[in-house]
Amino acid sequence: MSSRRDFLKTSLRHSSLVALAPSIPGFLAATARAAAPGRDDRVLVVVQLDGGNDGINTVVPYKDEGYARHRKALRIPAGDLLKVDGAVGLHPRMAEAAKLLERGELAIVQGVGYPNPSRSHFRSMAVWHSARPDPEEHGGPGWLGRAADALPPRVDRAPAFFLGDGSPPAALVGRRTTPVTLERPEDFALSGPPDPRRALGAGPAADPGSGDLAAFVRRSALDAYATADRMAELAGADATAGRDLRGRLALVARLIKSGAGARVYYTQQGGYDTHAGQPDAHAVLLGELSSALGAFQADLKASGLAGRVAVLCFSEFGRRVAENDSAGTDHGTAGPVFVVGAGVRGGLIGPAPSLVDLDDGDLKSSVDFRRVYASVLRDWLSLPPDGPLGGRFDPLPLFRPA
Amino acid sequence: MAEKSLRDPWSPYRPTPEAPWNARRVVVLHRRAAFAATRDELRRDLDDGPGPSVDRLLAGRTPADDFERTSTLIADAAVESRDPERLKAWWVYRMLAGPDPLGERLTLMWHDHFATGNQKVADIAAMRRQNDVFRRLARAPFGDLLNAAVRDPALLVWLDAPANRKGHPNENLARELMELFTLGIGHFSEGDVKEAARALTGWTVADGAFVFNPAAHDDGDKTLFGETARWDAPGLIRRLLDHPATARRLAGRLCGLFLGEGVVDAEAVDELAEGLRAQHLDVGWGVATVLRSRAFFGAANLGSRVVGPAEFVVGAARALGALDPPPNTLLLADWLTRIGLDLFYPPNVGGWPGGRSWLSSRGLIARANFATALTGGLGVGLPGPVDVFGPDGPEAPIDRTVASLAERLLGYDPGAGWRGRIAAAVGAGSVAPAEAVRRAAALVLSSPEAQVA
Numbered sequence: 001m002s003s004r005r006d007f008l009k010t011s012l013r014h015s016s017l018v019a020l021a022p023s024i025p026g027f028l029a030a031t032a033r034a035a036a037p038g039r040d041d042r043v044l045v046v047v048q049l050d051g052g053n054d055g056i057n058t059v060v061p062y063k064d065e066g067y068a069r070h071r072k073a074l075r076i077p078a079g080d081l082l083k084v085d086g087a088v089g090l091h092p093r094m095a096e097a098a099k100l101l102e103r104g105e106l107a108i109v110q111g112v113g114y115p116n117p118s119r120s121h122f123r124s125m126a127v128w129h130s131a132r133p134d135p136e137e138h139g140g141p142g143w144l145g146r147a148a149d150a151l152p153p154r155v156d157r158a159p160a161f162f163l164g165d166g167s168p169p170a171a172l173v174g175r176r177t178t179p180v181t182l183e184r185p186e187d188f189a190l191s192g193p194p195d196p197r198r199a200l201g202a203g204p205a206a207d208p209g210s211g212d213l214a215a216f217v218r219r220s221a222l223d224a225y226a227t228a229d230r231m232a233e234l235a236g237a238d239a240t241a242g243r244d245l246r247g248r249l250a251l252v253a254r255l256i257k258s259g260a261g262a263r264v265y266y267t268q269q270g271g272y273d274t275h276a277g278q279p280d281a282h283a284v285l286l287g288e289l290s291s292a293l294g295a296f297q298a299d300l301k302a303s304g305l306a307g308r309v310a311v312l313c314f315s316e317f318g319r320r321v322a323e324n325d326s327a328g329t330d331h332g333t334a335g336p337v338f339v340v341g342a343g344v345r346g347g348l349i350g351p352a353p354s355l356v357d358l359d360d361g362d363l364k365s366s367v368d369f370r371r372v373y374a375s376v377l378r379d380w381l382s383l384p385p386d387g388p389l390g391g392r393f394d395p396l397p398l399f400r401p402a
Numbered sequence: 403m404a405e406k407s408l409r410d411p412w413s414p415y416r417p418t419p420e421a422p423w424n425a426r427r428v429v430v431l432h433r434r435a436a437f438a439a440t441r442d443e444l445r446r447d448l449d450d451g452p453g454p455s456v457d458r459l460l461a462g463r464t465p466a467d468d469f470e471r472t473s474t475l476i477a478d479a480a481v482e483s484r485d486p487e488r489l490k491a492w493w494v495y496r497m498l499a500g501p502d503p504l505g506e507r508l509t510l511m512w513h514d515h516f517a518t519g520n521q522k523v524a525d526i527a528a529m530r531r532q533n534d535v536f537r538r539l540a541r542a543p544f545g546d547l548l549n550a551a552v553r554d555p556a557l558l559v560w561l562d563a564p565a566n567r568k569g570h571p572n573e574n575l576a577r578e579l580m581e582l583f584t585l586g587i588g589h590f591s592e593g594d595v596k597e598a599a600r601a602l603t604g605w606t607v608a609d610g611a612f613v614f615n616p617a618a619h620d621d622g623d624k625t626l627f628g629e630t631a632r633w634d635a636p637g638l639i640r641r642l643l644d645h646p647a648t649a650r651r652l653a654g655r656l657c658g659l660f661l662g663e664g665v666v667d668a669e670a671v672d673e674l675a676e677g678l679r680a681q682h683l684d685v686g687w688g689v690a691t692v693l694r695s696r697a698f699f700g701a702a703n704l705g706s707r708v709v710g711p712a713e714f715v716v717g718a719a720r721a722l723g724a725l726d727p728p729p730n731t732l733l734l735a736d737w738l739t740r741i742g743l744d745l746f747y748p749p750n751v752g753g754w755p756g757g758r759s760w761l762s763s764r765g766l767i768a769r770a771n772f773a774t775a776l777t778g779g780l781g782v783g784l785p786g787p788v789d790v791f792g793p794d795g796p797e798a799p800i801d802r803t804v805a806s807l808a809e810r811l812l813g814y815d816p817g818a819g820w821r822g823r824i825a826a827a828v829g830a831g832s833v834a835p836a837e838a839v840r841r842a843a844a845l846v847l848s849s850p851e852a853q854v855a
Contacts, residue, residue: 050750119577119592119595120577120581120587121750121751121752122581122587122752123587135587135588162762165744165749167742167749167754167755167759167760167762168759168762180762180763180764181762181763181764181765182763182764183764187740187764187767187768188763188764188767189767189771190767190770190771191770191771191774191775192770192774192844193774193829193841194774194827194828194829194841194842194844194845195827196770196773196827196844196845196848196849198823198826198827199823199824199827199845199848199849200823200849200850201819201820201823213662213663213705213706213708213758213854214705214850214851214854216758216761217708217761217850217853217854218850220758220761220762220763220766221761221766221850221853223763224762224763224764224766224767225766225767227763227767228763228767270750273574275562275565275572275573275574276562276565276572324565324570324571324572325565325567325569325570326562326565326570326572328562328565328572330572330573330574331573331577
């Protein structure tokens with residue numbers, strides 16, 4: 001193993017191995033490509049804000065007369081906001097995000113949602129994951145999984161990493177695509193002896209009775225052990241990496257730097273389901289989000305990778321316009337989506353949703369979330385959007401022309 | 403794949419030449435309805451046949467006094483310490499050594515169904531009490547369990563019930579009561595959620611106990627499911643229990659726990675749901691019906707379900723006979739977490755997604771590492787390697803040892819090619835015989851064949 005790795009490192013220094021590909025064994029060529037992603041391999045990082053972020057107190061429409069009317073305990077005084085323009089301002093804890101916005105590296109799409117919104121965490125998240133509003137179409141592949149299915153299959157390199165606890169989100173699951181889940185770097189080291197790879201063999205699954213499931217288990221095991229190999233090649237595991245959002249994004253940066261080669265990295269920040277005691281909890285969350293995004297951009301810039309990476313932040317829904325009496329908010333509808341990166345065309349996109357003209361107490365959405373996805377797929381990842389989105393959606397001007 | 407739909411899936415199983423009573427079926431029974439069979443249990447059930455084997459699991463053993471006494475001491479000490487890891491270890495101890503493994507499986511199912519997370523509750527005593535409620539009512543009529551669960555302080559705190567007051571509704575409990583605990587999505591409207599939240603006002607927690615506070619209750623007319631009345635919480639719960647969708651959801655839960663992928667069709671689940679309604683949603687009846695059924699012992703149900711983290715970890719220790727001395731349950735609980743099941747900390751109110759999603763890369767690597775740790779002993783707190791020799795001891799030919807391990811862990815022999823790969827990976831001949839046997843056991847445990855049952 002180590003001799004193969006040393007060979008690769010030496011060879012890559014001369015950038016000759018890829019050129020030699022036709023004359024070397026397949027697995028070496030594949031590994032070399034993975035270790036040296038092409039210039040055109042742009043990367044998407046998704047940050048899922050779990051629980052339903054209160055967009056109204058994130059990108060605050062402080063001039064809207066409905067704001068003071070509906071938000072008594074939760075109203076943030078206009079003087080405390082980080083003003084974006086004469087109508088909206090960012091939550092006071094989002095100083096790093098405000099800097100990104102000033103530099104033109106943060107786009108905020110306002111009022112993003114979909115028709116007939118569901119206020120169920122699960123159903124609404126399923127809509128965002130599948131890009132299908134019809135629940136009949138849930139439970140299957142997700143929008144990024146479908147998009148990744150269109151990539152040429154690779155045994156040695158996962159198309160998508162999920163960094164977090166538990167199971168990967170449905171968004172990443174394709175018909176063929178299985179994302180790799182990563183919580184801490186040490187989760188990916190095999191501790192043997194024995195080496196389970198050697199017992200796996202190349203033949204079909206032994207038990208004919210279990211059909212497709214047996215093939216799935218084998219494939220998942222092969223993926224898992226290939227990933228263990230890649231992670232073993234990453235130098236110097238950082239013990240703090242991966243603990244919080246900032247740490248997980250640091251780990252994403254390290255994976256990108258080390259040439260893990262995935263096109264999509266996906267992580268979560270939980271805790272946005274603020275039914276009660278919202279002001280303090282929400283401030284902590286937005287502060288963590290904002291500083292994590294700022295640190296990630298700085299890290300990528302220092303490594304000369306900023307131009308290759310874009311971050312998409314979304315939540316399954318916004319919250320009810322009127323606060324409840326627990327100093328919290330219940331489930332609502334539309335909310336803002338953030339897109340961050342040096343290749344992003346920064347600024348506010350779309351009008352701020354009105355807090356006066358409501359639909360049964362909820363915001364009316366002005367931008368379908370699939371238009372954001374269409375831009376990300378077509379203009380950033382250079383993948384055809386119509387199939388993964390189940391139809392044609394007008395992309396938004398989110399990215400600078402390459 | 404087996405035939406598309408089994409005729410009379412819920413009629414009792416009788417061994418036939420096509421579906422014989424064999425080691426494979428004993429292994430599947432204990433992997434699904436318990437935490438794997440020990441070697442003695444495997445042999446005993448093979449001799450006794452399906453009737454007594456299933457009945458024994460349904461009834462549980464009479465708990466030895468000293469087991470319950472020890473269990474209570476461990477739980478009390480965990481609560482006293484405020485260390486959630488010790489509470490996890492307590493539950494693992496019950497799974498590993500308790501008299502009622504099926505009861506523990508059902509308790510775990512209810513923890514998943516009424517998924518409550520200590521990340522928000524932050525009260526180990528309350529989490530333990532809730533766990534004991536799930537255990538005590540694991541086989542009860544679902545109405546008893548639901549009524550207890552919705553009055554459980556940990557669950558009420560988890561779902562913000564104390565904030566749900568007259569004139570100031572908080573919808574969290576109302577929504578999950580209908581979406582997750584009973585009807586399932588599609589059987590209620592957004593208006594029903596709002597009105598159900600009003601009906602539930604006044605149910606709250608005071609001094610760590612459930613109380614009804616009449617002053618906080620909204621006594622006015624509410625329109626629920628098209629009916630206007632002065633709905634209150636007990637009336638709402640009665641209506642939810644009467645709804646056919648609740649029986650359907652319960653039937654789906656039991657099939658998900660005991661049956662593999664695609665083993666029964668929607669019609670069979672409906673049929674089980676009808677049976678449950680006729681039996682007043684008696685969970686014990688449903689469990690017994692499924693475990694005795696032709697569907698359960700049919701060929702399609704063999705090797706078609708992903709083995710979850712608890713049955714993988716605790717089952718491996720039991721099947722390999724690593725019980726005397728027992729492994730360190732704190733370490734076993736940590737392995738459960740690494741494999742994807744962090745007890746008392748479900749990922750969200752929906753519980754664990756389960757099924758194929760257990761087989762993430764991280765989970766599979768952790769399973770392989772657990773197999774190494776368990777067989778080596780030290781990684782699970784044992785003084786040395788587990789004694790896993792085949793019937794002929796460590797000197798037997800490695801192929802025979804692998805075959806014997808397969809029989810114990812899988813209930814069948816996947817074939818000469820499979821045995822040969824494991825024998826080659828063991829490095830027999832270049833390591834001591836005892837080390838070769840240990841490695842063989844680890845490889846069988848981490849093989850794809852052992853991740854399903």
